[in-house]
Amino acid sequence: MSTAPAASKDNAESSDIIDSLGRGLRVIEAFDDAHPRLSSSEVAARSGITRTAARRYLLSLVHFGYADTDGKRFWLMPRILRLGQSYLDSARLPRLVQPFLQRLSADCGETFNFSVLDGHEVVYVARSASNRMESIGFAVSARVPAHLVTPGIAMLSTFTPAALEAWAAVHEFNAFTQNSAANAPQFLQTVAAARHQGYWTSEGLLTLGLRGIAMPVKDRKGECRGAIGSTMPAQPYTHDEMVQRFLPRLTEVANVLRDLV
Secondary structure (H helix, E strand, O other), X not given: XXXXXXXXXXXXXXXXXXXXXXXXXXXXXXXXXXXXXXXXXXXXXXXXXXXXXXXXXXXXXXXXXXXXXXXXXXXXXXXXXXXXXXXXXXXXXHHHHHHHHHHHHHXXXXXXXXXXXXXXXXXXXXXXXXXXXXXXXXXXXXXXEHHHOHHHHXXXXXXXXXXXXXXXXXXXXXXXXXXXXXXXHHHHHHHHHHHHHOOEEEEOOOOOOEEEEEEEEEOOOOOEEEEEEEEEEOOOOOHHHHHHHHXXXXXXXXXXXXXXX
């Protein structure tokens, strides 16, 4: 799996690239859970552009309904969700995988999801919930640091050792529980074990009391296209019971998808 930025994949001529569009997208990406409301100076610092340029981009987003302001600070509006929804509506892969997730949930009684790797984050792009009263796992479009969720480890296990080391060298490792990898060497050992197994299981990486299992989904060329998996309470299954119950089904689905994705 390549770790190159999307912009470099098609070797586009520099004359074909609209730099201002890239700067506008960086302005949008400056907002996150920890920074929901920002001044133009703060956006400039987080997106690497001048304050004057940041203010112009922000006022343009306000004009087109993608942001709002009180005159000092800016925040994104629900209209911005259309940008991400366009991917979910147009991408073939989530639609193709959805029926398989629904069948897995119906047969196994748990929530199953399909996720992809976007740089250093796992993005959940399809999901089929179980009949449980309390739904467990991430919603579609959720983004999580890759080292903190089972699908991230499963997908990274398909990297070459050199590509994985390069990825880990610039990744920010935050340990949320005692089970989370706190540094690159520890994480590399985990991914090496996942590469040997061909799948991965985890116990409380992000939230104690939850258990996960995930398997990379590859295409006919052997390229990883995402991961399919499930998150569930640590009870009623033991770790071995989870593997015995779900691994054969995940393997079956991954093998079918190999000829479809």
